[in-house]
Ligand SMILES: [Ca+2]
């Protein structure tokens with residue numbers, strides 16, 4: 001009897017496993033399905049059980065074959081429906097308004113803006129995310145660079161700039177299409193406390209650079225013949241949360257400035273581009289290449305330019 005029960009339980013577990021597997025593969029068949037995973041289609045976040053409005057829509061009308069083996073037919077028709085009745089189409093919620101995405105394609109839109117097409121309490125709002133400059137960059141006066149951002153439900157934006165870490169802001173452009181980029185001529189100033197801010201003209205949505213970036217004057221007063229290759233000690237040191245690294249190069253060359261952990265692991269590439277001769281400085285904001293704050297400890301910074309290479313240590317103390 002006991003053995004019979006055990007067998008029954010095993011069969012039941014196997015069935016449940018098959019059902020769960022059969023359902024979970026579908027999250028990869030809608031754009032950004034990995035964000036809300038099983039909640040896209042089920043009330044239970046772990047999957048299984050009753051389906052929500054989007055899940056019911058898919059189950060009834062948008063499977064290649066009915067039943068557990070059917071694939072989701074994501075496309076213009078399913079994208080145009082507002083399954084959960086929150087006023088936004090499934091495509092708008094999943095960042096693919098026209099239903100053009102197919103599995104294997106790059107994901108559309110920005111993952112931070114994805115909402116749940118099966119939950120009426122999860123719906124898109126106006127939002128902006130500044131992508132660049134986002135902290136740590138170094139520009140020269142009058143250089144042209146792209147200000148880039150991602151936005152959701154935003155038509156036009158205002159772009160502003162500060163050179164005193166937000167103390168005062170000046171307008172870069174009063175109104176421009178929120179198409180994600182604006183070609184900006186860097187002002188002719190010198191500051192290591194610069195930020196840009198992008199704001200929606202129609203709502204309170206805005207975002208600014210996560211951390212300060214730098215504008216550095218090329219040092220014209222220095223006689224090029226006297227210039228050397230030299231890497232300065234960072235200041236302040238120890239530091240928290242950011243520090244400035246100054247260096248000098250004798251001639252125009254490709255310059256790479258990298259931060260390593262004390263165990264030799266690459267933490268961040270601060271700079272990798274051609275620079276003119278003279279003195280330069282770069283701010284490191286204590287974040288790694290994934291934008292995460294790094295732990296306290298000794299870090300190594302290495303400057304490489306043509307045939308020259310120099311390395312120094314610094315200490316992050318929180
Ligand atoms: Ca909806």
Ligand SMILES: [Ca+2]
Nearest residue numbers: 116117119122
């Ligand atoms: Ca929704």
